[in-house]
Amino acid sequence: MPRSLLKPLLILPGLFIPGLVMATDVQTGVDAEAQLPYWELRNREMSLRLVQRLPDQSRAFFQARGFSSEHADLIARSCVFQTVFKNTSNLTTPSPLEYHLHDWTVHYKGTQRKMKVREDWKQEWQKRGLPMAAQLAFEWALYPTEQVYQPGDYNWGMSVFNLEPGSVFDLEVVWQQSGKQHTATIKGVECAADVTLAPRGSE
Amino acid sequence: MRLVSRNFFLGLLLLLSLDSPALATDKQTLPTLATPFAAVDFELDGEDGRTYRLSDYRGQVVLINFWATWCPPCRYEMPSLERLWQQVKGKGVVILAINVGEDEDTIFEFMGQYPMTFPLPMDQDGKVIKAYPVMGLPTSYIISPQGQVTHRAVGSREWDDAGLIEQLMSMRK
Numbered sequence: 061m062p063r064s065l066l067k068p069l070l071i072l073p074g075l076f077i078p079g080l081v082m083a084t085d086v087q088t089g090v091d092a093e094a095q096l097p098y099w100e101l102r103n104r105e106m107s108l109r110l111v112q113r114l115p116d117q118s119r120a121f122f123q124a125r126g127f128s129s130e131h132a133d134l135i136a137r138s139c140v141f142q143t144v145f146k147n148t149s150n151l152t153t154p155s156p157l158e159y160h161l162h163d164w165t166v167h168y169k170g171t172q173r174k175m176k177v178r179e180d181w182k183q184e185w186q187k188r189g190l191p192m193a194a195q196l197a198f199e200w201a202l203y204p205t206e207q208v209y210q211p212g213d214y215n216w217g218m219s220v221f222n223l224e225p226g227s228v229f230d231l232e233v234v235w236q237q238s239g240k241q242h243t244a245t246i247k248g249v250e251c252a253a254d255v256t257l258a259p260r261g262s263e
Numbered sequence: 264m265r266l267v268s269r270n271f272f273l274g275l276l277l278l279l280s281l282d283s284p285a286l287a288t289d290k291q292t293l294p295t296l297a298t299p300f301a302a303v304d305f306e307l308d309g310e311d312g313r314t315y316r317l318s319d320y321r322g323q324v325v326l327i328n329f330w331a332t333w334c335p336p337c338r339y340e341m342p343s344l345e346r347l348w349q350q351v352k353g354k355g356v357v358i359l360a361i362n363v364g365e366d367e368d369t370i371f372e373f374m375g376q377y378p379m380t381f382p383l384p385m386d387q388d389g390k391v392i393k394a395y396p397v398m399g400l401p402t403s404y405i406i407s408p409q410g411q412v413t414h415r416a417v418g419s420r421e422w423d424d425a426g427l428i429e430q431l432m433s434m435r436k
Contacts, residue, residue, distance in 0.1 A: 212292030
């Protein structure tokens with residue numbers, strides 16, 4: 061039977077189990093592409109995946125785009141995650157999804173803090189006199205501070221949590237969808253450790 | 264009763280798998296803007312040495328795509344943009360894939376891995392992307408033959424999806 065005919069029949073039992081259908085889960089594992097740990101928040105309407113980025117990956121990326129080693133190191137040691145946020149409501153009940161990173165909270169060792177977003181970095185780079193081309197690359201590589209996703213839309217970018225390498229934190233995520241504000245917490249997110257292997261034969 | 268119960272749970276499992284986010288993203292969408300706006304004209308040098316001016320394409324459907332070589336979802340959609348181009352070029356639909364912040368050498372090297380034959384204007388100082396309400400890469404806009412921005416896609420798409428091609432072709436005059 062074609063999927064288009066099958067799906068409406070199968071949705072019926074789901075209507076009677078709304079808690080199950082709309083549950084937001086957190087999954088962890090190893091990202092198949094990056095081969096690094098990920099933390100993912102998902103339900104039938106959205107998914108948010110944070111994939112660890114090694115400090116050396118960030119150093120290499122930014123040094124190749126005009127950053128000095130000092131500036132690249134500043135980013136690399138600020139706890140960077142590859143972030144993918146999707147509005148997946150296009151097969152369920154299409155509904156725009158909206159978020160603002162200022163609404164998200166990082167819980168770390170009993171303190172609450174905000175993420176370091178594009179606008180914070182922009183001020184910092186201007187103060188430090190970073191070349192414009194490098195500022196441009198940084199701006200577009202970073203995860204958008206706010207966004208509205210229509211069904212099927214998504215972004216992919218780096219988010220910075222401004223914590224030391226190896227730190228473990230909880231992230232409280234807030235978004236609006238289907239006329240409601242949603243809040244969920246991803247617990248035990250680990251910033252990648254800053255491990256640089258010594259060249260062979262150097263010991 | 265056991266059979267009914269087994270079928271119910273099998274159906275439920277199938278329902279959940281059909282509605283998994285991974286599959287949900289398989290349905291290609293090209294959302295309409297709630298408030299269309301007039302496209303901001305621009306003139307940019309292309310990777311091929313030509314100059315590209317948006318207003319030269321008035322009367323055709325224009326897909327402008329903001330991208331960069333280092334952006335993974337931009338890379339994902341490039342092959343399907345090329346396949347789309349092969350199907351629509353000369354038929355009233357134009358693709359202008361605007362590279363953000365990179366130079367000819369970087370784009371040329373990238374084209375070795377991702378062959379692209381559609382125009383690649385270069386927004387090296389980021390002025391054009393700032394003139395559009397772009398928050399992240401890739402973002403694509405559809406401009407009507409009358410010069411109105413009517414649709415937006417954030418994130419990659421399978422641009423040669425039959426539904427998307429039909430949608431684009433139907434926007435022609």
